[in-house]
Amino acid sequence: MRSILAFTMIACFVATFAYGELSKDEVKRLREGGAILTELRESPDKGISEELWKRAECVVVIPSMKKAAFIVGGEYGSGVMSCRRQRAWSNPVFMQLAKGSWGLQIGGQQTDLVLLVMNRRGLDKLLEDKVSLGADASIAGGPVGRTASAATDAQLHAEILSYSRSSGLFAGIDLSGGVLRPDKEAGARAYGPSVTAREVVFGERRLSTPPAARPFLLALSREVGQPAPVVN
Numbered sequence: 001m002r003s004i005l006a007f008t009m010i011a012c013f014v015a016t017f018a019y020g021e022l023s024k025d026e027v028k029r030l031r032e033g034g035a036i037l038t039e040l041r042e043s044p045d046k047g048i049s050e051e052l053w054k055r056a057e058c059v060v061v062i063p064s065m066k067k068a069a070f071i072v073g074g075e076y077g078s079g080v081m082s083c084r085r086q087r088a089w090s091n092p093v094f095m096q097l098a099k100g101s102w103g104l105q106i107g108g109q110q111t112d113l114v115l116l117v118m119n120r121r122g123l124d125k126l127l128e129d130k131v132s133l134g135a136d137a138s139i140a141g142g143p144v145g146r147t148a149s150a151a152t153d154a155q156l157h158a159e160i161l162s163y164s165r166s167s168g169l170f171a172g173i174d175l176s177g178g179v180l181r182p183d184k185e186a187g188a189r190a191y192g193p194s195v196t197a198r199e200v201v202f203g204e205r206r207l208s209t210p211p212a213a214r215p216f217l218l219a220l221s222r223e224v225g226q227p228a229p230v231v232n
Contacts (some may be wrong), residue, residue, distance in 0.1 A: 025078070026094060027212040032063035032217035033080045033092075036112050041222055048116065048163065049145060056161075058083035058117035058126070058201075058203045059220060060180070062097050065111045065164075075099055077113065078183060081211075082220055083123060083201045089220045092213050093197045094186035099178035112165040113175070116142065119161050122159030126180065127198045133160065134176030141172030143182065 022030075036057070040047045050207070062079035080092040117123050125137045133139045142161030143152070155161060155172075164173040182197040190210050191200060199205045209217070 011048070012086070012105055020119055022023055022186070022189055022212055026189065029063060029080050029094070030092065030210075030212045030216045032112075033061035034217075034219040036061050036063060036114065037216070037219035038222070039168070040114065040165075040170065043170075047144065048142065052116060052118075052142065052161065056118055057112055057120060057123050060095055060113075060115040060117070061216075062095070062113040062115075065097070065113050065119040067162050078186075079113070080216060081117075081126075082217065083117070085201075085203055088195075090201045090203065091191075091207055093200050094181060094183035094190065096183045097175075097178055097180050099175070113173070114163045114165070115139075115175075115180075116161045116163075117159065118161060119159055123201070127182070127196075127201060130179055130181035133162075133180060134174075134179040139175055141174045144170055144172055169172075192208070 043054075058081055060079060060081040062077040065075050065077035075098070077097045079095050079097065081095050082089045082092050084090075117126060122137050124200075125131045128136075131137050136158045138157070139160040139162055140155045140158035142153055142163050144163070162173050162175045163170050165171075187195065187197060187200070189206075191207050195205060195207065200207065
């Protein structure tokens with residue numbers, strides 16, 4: 001009996017220790033997501049306005065959206081999301097996005113995506129098992145430029161604003177028809193199999209921040225005009 005109890009305790013300890021052991025792909029997502037946000041914040045006149053940025057509840061970054069071989073004419077991407085929690089940003093939630101063809105690739109070039117979740121209603125929908133963009137949650141291509149004064153009525157009332165980046169240039173893109181969901185397998189590696197995306201975002205559990213998430217969270221917290229974060 002004692003040996004069984006001891007084995008169970010050791011197994012629990014090993015499982016707990018293993019949390020945060022992200023795959024190379026997940027570490028890459030966090031690193032590239034931070035780099036995309038840093039470039040975005042350095043060029044507010046050519047990217048997302050500070051007005052919209054400060055209003056956003058959450059930010060989702062999907063680096064290198066690519067064609068999915070198992071979906072004819074479709075695209076697939078994996079990324080990360082973080083949400084505002086008082087004056088800080090939440091631990092990252094790993095996300096997946098899939099759809100038929102948006103025509104994102106020109107000559108085989110991959111495209112980065114950035115989504116701003118603009119209100120709590122959009123966030124609540126996003127934290128469900130999956131959300132169909134444009135159906136379950138309203139989405140529009142975001143306005144580009146230093147101010148949000150050029151935003152259309154549809155953009156001002158959308159729950160999610162979406163942007164694409166290709167060859168260093170940001171542009172608004174309508175991702176209607178896409179399906180966005182938490183990446184449960186990556187989340188389990190980061191925080192444990194029983195932790196939900198909602199618990200990560202709202203801090204309902206005391207969770208350690210994966211070390212690889214530091215560049216991404218620093219890029220989110222950076223004020224315009226500050227030097228780019230240096231992460232060892």
